[in-house]
Amino acid sequence: MNSLEKQMASLNSAQLQAVTLPPQSALILAGAGSGKTSVLTTRMAWLISTGQTRTQSILAVTFTNKAAKEMMTRLSALLPMNTRGMWVGTFHGLCNRFLRAHHREANLPATFQILDTQDQLSAIKRLLKSMQVDTEKFQPKQVQNFINGSKEDGLRPADVEANDYFYKKLVEIYTAYDAQCQREGVVDFPELLLRAYEVLKANEALRMHYQTRFTHVLVDEFQDTNTLQYAWLKLIASPQTVMMAVGDDDQSIYAFRGAKVENMRLFEREFAQHNVIKLEQNYRSYGHILNAANALISQNNNRLGKNLWTDRGEGEPIRIYEATSDYAEADFVIEEIKAQINEGAVRRDIAVLYRANAQSRVIEHALFNAGVPYRVYGGLRFFERAEIKHALAYLRLIDNPHDDTAFMRVVNFPTRGIGARTIEQLQDTAKSLNSSLWGAVQHASGSGAAKLLAFAQMIDGLRFDTQHLPLPELVDHVTAHSGLIAHYKADREGADRLENLSELINAAAAFVQVEGHKDSTTASETDEDDTMMTPLAGFLSHAALEAGDNQAQAGQDAVQLMTVHAAKGLEFNTVFILGLEEGLFPHENSLSDADGVQEERRLMYVAITRARVRLYMTLAQQRMLHGQTRYGIKSRFLDELSDDDVKWLTPRVRYDAWSNTAKATEDTPSFGTFKESKKDTLGYRVGQSVSHAKFGDGVIVKLEGSGEDTRAYINFGAGFGIKCLALNIAKLETH
Numbered sequence: 001m002n003s004l005e006k007q008m009a010s011l012n013s014a015q016l017q018a019v020t021l022p023p024q025s026a027l028i029l030a031g032a033g034s035g036k037t038s039v040l041t042t043r044m045a046w047l048i049s050t051g052q053t054r055t056q057s058i059l060a061v062t063f064t065n066k067a068a069k070e071m072m073t074r075l076s077a078l079l080p081m082n083t084r085g086m087w088v089g090t091f092h093g094l095c096n097r098f099l100r101a102h103h104r105e106a107n108l109p110a111t112f113q114i115l116d117t118q119d120q121l122s123a124i125k126r127l128l129k130s131m132q133v134d135t136e137k138f139q140p141k142q143v144q145n146f147i148n149g150s151k152e153d154g155l156r157p158a159d160v161e162a163n164d165y166f167y168k169k170l171v172e173i174y175t176a177y178d179a180q181c182q183r184e185g186v187v188d189f190p191e192l193l194l195r196a197y198e199v200l201k202a203n204e205a206l207r208m209h210y211q212t213r214f215t216h217v218l219v220d221e222f223q224d225t226n227t228l229q230y231a232w233l234k235l236i237a238s239p240q241t242v243m244m245a246v247g248d249d250d251q252s253i254y255a256f257r258g259a260k261v262e263n264m265r266l267f268e269r270e271f272a273q274h275n276v277i278k279l280e281q282n283y284r285s286y287g288h289i290l291n292a293a294n295a296l297i298s299q300n301n302n303r304l305g306k307n308l309w310t311d312r313g314e315g316e317p318i319r320i321y322e323a324t325s326d327y328a329e330a331d332f333v334i335e336e337i338k339a340q341i342n343e344g345a346v347r348r349d350i351a352v353l354y355r356a357n358a359q360s361r362v363i364e365h366a367l368f369n370a371g372v373p374y375r376v377y378g379g380l381r382f383f384e385r386a387e388i389k390h391a392l393a394y395l396r397l398i399d400n401p402h403d404d405t406a407f408m409r410v411v412n413f414p415t416r417g418i419g420a421r422t423i424e425q426l427q428d429t430a431k432s433l434n435s436s437l438w439g440a441v442q443h444a445s446g447s448g449a450a451k452l453l454a455f456a457q458m459i460d461g462l463r464f465d466t467q468h469l470p471l472p473e474l475v476d477h478v479t480a481h482s483g484l485i486a487h488y489k490a491d492r493e494g495a496d497r498l499e500n501l502s503e504l505i506n507a508a509a510a511f512v513q514v515e516g517h518k519d520s521t522t523a524s525e526t527d528e529d530d531t532m533m534t535p536l537a538g539f540l541s542h543a544a545l546e547a548g549d550n551q552a553q554a555g556q557d558a559v560q561l562m563t564v565h566a567a568k569g570l571e572f573n574t575v576f577i578l579g580l581e582e583g584l585f586p587h588e589n590s591l592s593d594a595d596g597v598q599e600e601r602r603l604m605y606v607a608i609t610r611a612r613v614r615l616y617m618t619l620a621q622q623r624m625l626h627g628q629t630r631y632g633i634k635s636r637f638l639d640e641l642s643d644d645d646v647k648w649l650t651p652r653v654r655y656d657a658w659s660n661t662a663k664a665t666e667d668t669p670s671f672g673t674f675k676e677s678k679k680d681t682l683g684y685r686v687g688q689s690v691s692h693a694k695f696g697d698g699v700i701v702k703l704e705g706s707g708e709d710t711r712a713y714i715n716f717g718a719g720f721g722i723k724c725l726a727l728n729i730a731k732l733e734t735h
Contacts, residue, residue, distance in 0.1 A: 033284030286315020422448025
């Protein structure tokens with residue numbers, strides 16, 4: 001029995017049906033852990049080995065280069081033949097190959113170069129400077145997002161609707177950018193696909209050539225295709241082309257990148273009709289984990305529908321831990337990790353997942369203190385992230401303006417028109433004066449001198465404005481008034497960076513709490529040899545130490561930390577999912593939109609199905625946000641799980657926001673004794689009842705401020721206390 005025959009014999013009935021389909025298009029609905037990669041590669045090997053097609057007649061599209069390489073490796077193991085002539089790769093890789101072969105038709109030089117994301121941004125900055133565009137109004141990153149978004153929707157400048165000055169100017173810049181790229185013989189990533197699509201659409205002879213050549217087109221991760229990618233696939237396919245789309249609508253989690261989950265339904269209608277094969281047997285997880293995933297995702301509407309199952313048995317129930325705070329949550333996770341390691345588990349098979357990047361700071365801190373090696377997968381440790389290093393550089397300049405490294409990092413970030421030539425001249429001046437760059441600013445000359453002086457005055461202003469502020473407020477003020485917040489708000493993908501900057505304020509608050517600092521002028525009392533260190537200096541030292549060598553080195557066994565988005569496609573023996581609270585998971589940005597909540601539920605589905613053996617879910621009654629305590633409400637996702645599949649490790653704790661204590665109660669919550677009946681100017685009062693369909697009945701336990709600035713602390717019977725604008729209580733129901 002050869003390799004292919006052995007592989008065919010190992011397939012289950014649904015997999016075998018997909019592999020041996022007659023020449024007709026089909027949609028393969030492949031659940032998590034159902035062996036879709038094996039189906040794709042075995043299908044290609046079977047088609048070739050049975051003489052139904054040639055290697056040159058197959059086009060296979062993957063979403064990562066890693067997946068393409070894995071597919072080719074598996075295929076080579078199944079077939080004793082050279083597979084180098086096959087077109088297997090990502091959309092960008094295949095379009096690059098197409099354009100290299102047809103550069104004349106695409107009006108490109110044979111040696112055209114590809115701009116990566118950073119090179120593209122640099123090109124846009126050059127263009128904006130040459131056009132004398134105000135980069136405060138039209139920030140380079142914002143312009144880049146506009147251009148890329150337009151291209152991904154298949155729109156050239158003439159196709160973009162522009163009804164006001166702002167968008168008309170963006171279209172003008174887009175037009176000039178296209179001309180600049182054409183003049184220089186370069187293309188960016190979105191241009192690869194758009195140019196290939198335009199060539200195929202305009203050139204009928206070329207289109208017919210490829211439609212005749214590729215008799216079989218197979219696409220992996222079809223749920224992640226965007227508008228232009230699907231349109232390109234439809235051009236490649238003739239009515240005789242056999243199309244096989246493999247994907248899982250329940251794992252469509254990249255809408256923010258332009259992915260259209262509805263492409264799967266379109267494909268079913270336009271190609272597969274009713275020829276849908278479901279791969280539902282899961283080879284990864286135990287029964288309780290799959291039951292939870294099925295129950296959760298069943299709450300979504302408009303699913304193609306499937307139900308994962310396994311023959312491995314039920315396994316261990318999902319453990320749910322309700323902590324009093326985010327730090328208690330981290331402590332629990334560390335203790336469980338250490339216990340599993342003591343039982344023989346390897347660290348690399350343990351993963352800690354979180355919805356937002358900023359959540360990693362608390363767990364990183366706990367791992368660091370516990371001496372447990374860890375690795376942040378697909379990202380940087382908290383204090384190594386660019387936005388955090390930028391913020392720390394501003395703080396370092398406030399503490400010590402002669403810090404040249406910090407000066408160089410932020411003198412022109414966010415962009416303030418201080419170019420490389422100006423910096424070079426400043427460095428020469430500093431060298432001649434034997435001074436720091438800061439000391440040389442007063443002696444700077446040339447066209448950039450005024451901008452350097454304005455930067456120095458801004459730093460002086462920040463130092464003066466924050467000299468009496470507590471450390472968390474100092475950090476908050478600096479991130480806002482340095483321009484960092486505004487810069488990242490203009491970035492289409494800047495939400496994570498903004499959350500990280502917010503978490504930096506939490507880090508400062510936690511540092512003050514641990515070290516006992518009172519305000520920015522009080523010296524540390526924790527070390528007799530360090531009594532002159534200010535809270536700011538102490539915090540900067542703390543950040544530098546935590547950014548040290550505590551992350552695992554290459555090859556070292558380490559616990560894996562990552563966002564749920566980064567975890568897609570991975571699997572681990574033990575998985576911890578942190579922060580199961582409303583506003584965190586599901587994320588607050590999704591709560592006003594039904595589609596947004598459904599995508600969050602798909603993201604939770606992905607998180608659950610990463611676990612093979614053991615799954616933990618944690619939540620905190622309170623956690624820090626913007627340096628202040630936020631009271632958590634249990635995530636709706638926990639209520640969507642069956643009691644038969646979960647095990648609560650803690651009593652159902654109700655948080656009493658009034659007495660500032662946490663205690664276990666019966667189903668009827670206790671809200672403490674309300675000693676005042678204070679009313680705000682809107683008419684709300686302490687002790688007033690509120691209700692909400694998702695939260696259950698609750699009571700206002702505390703009011704702060706008045707009028708539109710009033711904030712109310714509310715305890716809900718189905719969850720925990722929250723802090724919200726009293727003005728918004730009207731959206732609930734008061735009685």
